[in-house]
Amino acid sequence: MNIRSAVAAFGDAGLLALGAAPAAFGDEAAPDLVVGGIEPIDGVKPGSNFDLPVTVANQGTGAAEKVWVSYSVTRGLDFAEVPSNCRTQQVPSYDEMPERWIAVCAFDQAAEPGVVYTPEKPLRVKALDRALNDELRVRVGDFDPGADENGTPPVAGTAPAVELVEGQAGGEGSAPFVDVPVTSDNTADYQVTGAALKGSVGDKVTMKVKFTNAGPAWVMTKEGGRLVQVLVTPPAGTSVVKPHGFCEAEGDAYACGTSQRSVNEGGQETYTFELKIDKKVPGAKGSVALSAEARPFDPNKANDKADITLDVTAGGPTGSTNGSDGSDGSAGGSSSPGDDGRTENGGNLAATGSSATPAITGAAAAAVVTGAGTLLIVRRRRAGSLS
Structure with a gap:
């Protein structure tokens, strides 16, 4: 076999292997965890506690060897009791997200396909004095989500650890996370x-x-x-x-x-x-x-x-009905009896003609221009006669 044939044969074998790979992976059993069981929470009194009953269901074809349930609450809420198999973290506001508390609970037990589970004791949350319109997010997965790098170092809870127990079917969700509004009676x-x-x-x-x-x-x-x-x-x-x-x-x-x-x-x-x-x-x-x-x-x-x-306090003209105030460089106000027409008194000599001086000045300027024009013509005529 020459080199070209060997390469072609290897390429065909590679394509066959790649084509067979998805089928092999598709046949592998895998877990599919979803969370549910939580409804919107309304009418909470600041300073009071409430429980978070959640369900975890495995809708996949394989068992999840371990389960993590994460709870996130905005800054009007806090966790009242945290089991020792959970860790909490405070995360400040960033990227348009508000400040929040996160609790991640690890359950070192398998979740079988088609089975619904619930924590044997629901996580307890406290409404703070600043609570009003808050949000709660619950997420489930078969891997550790890790800590938020923007938050404080995670701290383990001190209450007794809890486990997942089998619950009754019904009420389970259809997604790996759910957002729930929490409304408190506050102003x-x-x-x-x-x-x-x-x-x-x-x-x-x-x-x-x-x-x-x-x-x-x-x-x-x-x-x-x-x-x-x-x-x-x-x-x-x-x-x-x-x-x-x-x-x-x-x-x-x-x-x-x-x-x-x-x-x-x-x-x-x-x-x-x-x-x-x-x-x-x-x-x-x-x-x-x-x-x-x-x-x-x-x-x-x-x-x-x-x-x-x-x-x-002082200085400048007062407002007038015509809106002229001198701020754009135009004159404002009008001359009063006894005005001498000077610009510092608000007079506009060119407009009012209150003095003959501008007219004389203008005539003199015109004469100068005319004389200069006559001189220029004479010079041109002389130049023409010499050429």
Whole structure:
């Protein structure tokens, strides 16, 4: 056999082997673990405990030699009792995910196909004082999921270890994980704080307004849900030189967002604007206010809006009905009786003709231009005659 034939034969054999491989792997029995048995939890009282009854079913064709059940709860919840065959870890907020607690329980026992199991004692969870709208995720697998590298070092539980026991069929899930909402009877007070500005016409001033969640609950907006907005309206007579980075212009106001989709109790956002005082408008007043969407968790509406005041101390013209204030380089106001027409008094000599000096100056300039033109023509004629 020559080299080309040998290579061809090896290639055919390789293709045959690759073609046979999937069939061989497909015949191998494998476990398929799913979790269920948990319904949405509503009406929890902050400070109280509740149990998490879960079921684990093996819908595969082979046994799982070992089972891991993972529980994850957002920061309004915590684990009240943790068995010694479980480890817990606190994970801070990152990548748009809120802060949470994770408990991973290892069960050193087989899960047979077609059998439903449940922990002999359900994991107990505590609702903290900040609980409101939280989330619970339960996941099952036949391998150790490991620790979250962004979290604290895992700590083993201290309560007696638990095992999986066979349960009754029915209620088992169809996926390896399930997300469950947990709602607590609690409130949060969203509020805003205004500002008191002071300066002279032409000054640039810094305006800082605040949005605060005074608690006691933290608030997590579900993905896709509408986040709270803070509407900032600067006082009349000012213009925005530089808005805050989270804010976008909407008519005369600015709509400002939050840095995260969750707002912790005591958490706040400060919105900083740079304004220019263009003119003095007596009684000018701006505002900072929460957007108008429903917030059933926040019954106190008295602090949803606050004033932004402006005290123009001195200098520059006051506002007028024609809106001319000199901020764009045009003259503002009008000359009063006794004005001498000087620009520092607001006079516009070219427009009003209050002095003959500009006319004389203009005539002289015209004469100079005309004379220069005549001289140029004469020179050209002389040059022509010499050529």
